Amino acid sequence: MKKGHQSWVFESKPVIISSAAVGGPFEAKGAIAEDFDILHEDIWLGQDSFEKAEKKLLEQACEIAIEKAKVKKEDIGFFLSGDLLNQIVTSSFAARTLSIPYLGIYGACSSSMEGLALASLLVSSKAADYVLAAATSHNSASEKQYRYPTEYGGQKPPTAQWTVTGSGAAIVASKGEGPKVTSATIGRVIDMGISDPFNMGEAMAPAAVDTIEAHFRDLNISPSYYDMIATGDLGALGHRIAGELLNKHGMNIPPEILTDCGLLIYKQDQPVLSGGSGCGCSSTVTYGHLLNRMRKGELKKILIVATGALMSPMTFQQKESIPGIAHAVSIEM
Amino acid sequence: MKKGHQSWVFESKPVIISSAAVGGPFEAKGAIAEDFDILHEDIWLGQDSFEKAEKKLLEQACEIAIEKAKVKKEDIGFFLSGDLLNQIVTSSFAARTLSIPYLGIYGACSSSMEGLALASLLVSSKAADYVLAAATSHNSASEKQYRYPTEYGGQKPPTAQWTVTGSGAAIVASKGEGPKVTSATIGRVIDMGISDPFNMGEAMAPAAVDTIEAHFRDLNISPSYYDMIATGDLGALGHRIAGELLNKHGMNIPPEILTDCGLLIYKQDQPVLSGGSGCGCSSTVTYGHLLNRMRKGELKKILIVATGALMSPMTFQQKESIPGIAHAVSIEM
Numbered sequence: 001m002k003k004g005h006q007s008w009v010f011e012s013k014p015v016i017i018s019s020a021a022v023g024g025p026f027e028a029k030g031a032i033a034e035d036f037d038i039l040h041e042d043i044w045l046g047q048d049s050f051e052k053a054e055k056k057l058l059e060q061a062c063e064i065a066i067e068k069a070k071v072k073k074e075d076i077g078f079f080l081s082g083d084l085l086n087q088i089v090t091s092s093f094a095a096r097t098l099s100i101p102y103l104g105i106y107g108a109c110s111s112s113m114e115g116l117a118l119a120s121l122l123v124s125s126k127a128a129d130y131v132l133a134a135a136t137s138h139n140s141a142s143e144k145q146y147r148y149p150t151e152y153g154g155q156k157p158p159t160a161q162w163t164v165t166g167s168g169a170a171i172v173a174s175k176g177e178g179p180k181v182t183s184a185t186i187g188r189v190i191d192m193g194i195s196d197p198f199n200m201g202e203a204m205a206p207a208a209v210d211t212i213e214a215h216f217r218d219l220n221i222s223p224s225y226y227d228m229i230a231t232g233d234l235g236a237l238g239h240r241i242a243g244e245l246l247n248k249h250g251m252n253i254p255p256e257i258l259t260d261c262g263l264l265i266y267k268q269d270q271p272v273l274s275g276g277s278g279c280g281c282s283s284t285v286t287y288g289h290l291l292n293r294m295r296k297g298e299l300k301k302i303l304i305v306a307t308g309a310l311m312s313p314m315t316f317q318q319k320e321s322i323p324g325i326a327h328a329v330s331i332e333m
Numbered sequence: 334m335k336k337g338h339q340s341w342v343f344e345s346k347p348v349i350i351s352s353a354a355v356g357g358p359f360e361a362k363g364a365i366a367e368d369f370d371i372l373h374e375d376i377w378l379g380q381d382s383f384e385k386a387e388k389k390l391l392e393q394a395c396e397i398a399i400e401k402a403k404v405k406k407e408d409i410g411f412f413l414s415g416d417l418l419n420q421i422v423t424s425s426f427a428a429r430t431l432s433i434p435y436l437g438i439y440g441a442c443s444s445s446m447e448g449l450a451l452a453s454l455l456v457s458s459k460a461a462d463y464v465l466a467a468a469t470s471h472n473s474a475s476e477k478q479y480r481y482p483t484e485y486g487g488q489k490p491p492t493a494q495w496t497v498t499g500s501g502a503a504i505v506a507s508k509g510e511g512p513k514v515t516s517a518t519i520g521r522v523i524d525m526g527i528s529d530p531f532n533m534g535e536a537m538a539p540a541a542v543d544t545i546e547a548h549f550r551d552l553n554i555s556p557s558y559y560d561m562i563a564t565g566d567l568g569a570l571g572h573r574i575a576g577e578l579l580n581k582h583g584m585n586i587p588p589e590i591l592t593d594c595g596l597l598i599y600k601q602d603q604p605v606l607s608g609g610s611g612c613g614c615s616s617t618v619t620y621g622h623l624l625n626r627m628r629k630g631e632l633k634k635i636l637i638v639a640t641g642a643l644m645s646p647m648t649f650q651q652k653e654s655i656p657g658i659a660h661a662v663s664i665e666m
Contacts, residue, residue, distance in 0.1 A: 005410075006410070006411075006434040008460050049651055051647065051648075051651065052651075077338075077339070078339075078519060082439075084420075085645070085647075086419040086420070086645045086646075086647065087417075087419070087439065087441065087643065087644065087645035088439050089643070089644070089645045089647070089648050092522060092643035092656055092658075093643075093648070093653070093656060095521075095522045095643075095656075095658075096522040096524050096643075096656045099521055099522070100521065101339040101519040101520060101521050102519070102520070102521065102522055102658060103438070103440070103447060103451070103519060104438065104439040104440050104447070104643070105436070105437065105438055105439065106415075106420065106421050106437040106438065106439045107435075107436070107437050108420065114436060114437070118436070118451070121454070121455070121458060121460060122454070124458065125454060125457065125458030127341050127454060186411060186434040186435070186436060187434060187435070188428075188432055188433065188434050188435065189425060189428045189429040189432070189435055191429050310420065310422065310425035310426075310428075310429075310437070311420065311422065312418070312419045312420035312422045313419075314384065314418075314419065314422065315384075315422050315426070318382055318384065318385075320426070323425055323426060323428070323429040325425075325428075325435060
């Protein structure tokens with residue numbers, strides 16, 4: 001492996017030999033529904049709590065990824081997963097079910113690419129032949145924990161985003177067929193003083209820009225290297241701000257290249273305010289939709305820049321601003 | 334690097350070139366007070382919240398470790414940290430201050446060794462020359478979040494443990510002087526059905542045993558290889574159960590070798606019930622006391638088996654049992 005400041009270049013090119021995406025009812029009505037392996041009409045997934053529903057969602061995504069990879073569960077060296085629930089219990093309880101040596105991670109919605117970056121590092125450094133990486137969120141479990149009970153029906157400003165009910169999982173292997181992970185850039189925490197939890201996009205946009213700039217500086221390539229650069233879940237407002245910031249920094253990424261997972265997942269007429277968010281956003285969009293497009297030959301080189309807002313309801317109450325982070329992973333066919 | 338199932342053998346032997354431990358008033362009265370770099374008489378550290386106090390604790394441990402290592406902050410490739418607060422905000426907010434590319438991790442009290450294992454993997458795989466690993470907990474911040482406000486003065490059963498107010502940090506480097514990280518074993522989640530949050534030791538003991546067995550199986554060595562095997566924070570009861578379980582599995586580790594960080598940190602007459610716990614327990618005991626003993630030549634080979642209880646107050650309320658995990662790291666002088 002070659003290192004470049006905050007980036008890792010995987011010369012052995014770990015392969016994503018399989019991936020899976022499982023979603024809920026809102027995602028079933030979304031713009032990329034066909035790219036989900038399972039779509040649940042029931043937000044409860046037949047469980048008696050939203051949290052148990054989220055665990056089932058994650059377990060299903062992992063099981064499908066394992067099945068598609070045609071490997072035995074026992075051959076998977078490590079399971080890396082993160083989610084939004086306190087103490088990332090969704091991931092940990094799914095790890096109990098899977099019984100694969102487990103590394104819990106947390107980077108809010110950036111957990112998807114933190115997991116894929118570390119999984120690729122593990123494979124690349126020969127720590128394992130197969131690593132399972134996943135990230136998950138559940139709209140109602142998140143709303144209940146972060147905001148108000150869903151039954152309360154509280155109104156939100158248009159800058160708010162809609163937490164995706166979805167789990168994405170991928171198996172990274174030392175060899176095999178599929179899209180390859182070629183590099184990763186680990187982000188720094190950036191905080192521009194935004195403190196409105198209903199405007200995460202604006203809070204995270206500077207972190208996305210910081211990581212994108214670091215990626216191109218470290219790898220000494222230009223944005224035109226990629227067919228698509230998809231930020232994690234900045235939503236409409238954050239996406240616009242990120243584009244403006246990049247321009248200001250002299251990095252003009254054409255609109256046909258720069259997009260956002262939070263904009264890709266839902267249809268324009270769905271009531272999702274500024275777009276999708278949550279660990280399940282970038283993970284299902286990447287592991288479902290985007291990898292499918294790569295497998296079909298529609299995309300050759302993509303950079304996923306998953307963003308995370310590293311606050312908690314408590315830090316908000318204590319009047320702290322929102323620290324943002326973004327981790328980028330480059331995938332090539 | 335060589336792999337052995339769920340273990341990593343670091344042939345390049347990453348070095349812990351510096352480490353630091355910062356503690357609070359209870360730790361100042363404890364059994365290993367002299368091994369702390371700073372001990373605060375004020376549980377608030379002059380801050381207006383327990384959470385801000387914990388952040389300061391972590392920042393101090395990191396700053397001291399960086400200072401001792403005589404490296405520039407800019408030369409540290411990555412910062413890995415975990416804690417017990419929801420959304421690991423202590424770690425993320427300290428990462429904002431440090432401005433080092435950041436990987437958030439969560440394994441409850443096992444976060445200390447999850448961080449050291451991953452930091453060593455990063456250094457060993459040449460992803461960075463210097464990596465900062467840390468873990469932290471604060472008694473009052475934890476009590477407030479997990480149990481009752483401290484002012485409430487709720488009574489606890491003798492099986493309960495005392496969350497350490499402490500932060501431990503270490504800098505792992507590709508070369509230099511100091512104790513070397515030789516291997517790591519990543520644990521599976523083990524759940525034996527214990528659901529009493531005031532009896533974490535019993536819930537975590539089987540996970541510690543599972544990881545210890547995996548370590549010796551993967552590395553094909555016997556417990557006598559080590560001068561000391563210290564579990565993370567099982568406390569008195571969990572320590573006894575772990576010893577019994579190991580015996581039952583035919584692995585007789587002499588009592589002078591098998592110990593527990595939760596038993597080492599406080600004096601026998603301190604009112605800490607079954608012993609210390611929290612991410613700050615194994616991190617301060619290891620990065621302060623045990624590494625100091627290694628540097629003095631008192632210990633040559635140690636295995637730290639940090640244990641974590643992967644539950645949340647919500648999973649308890651939903652009547653779930655407590656999943657345990659343990660990650661082991663071998664350090665040799």
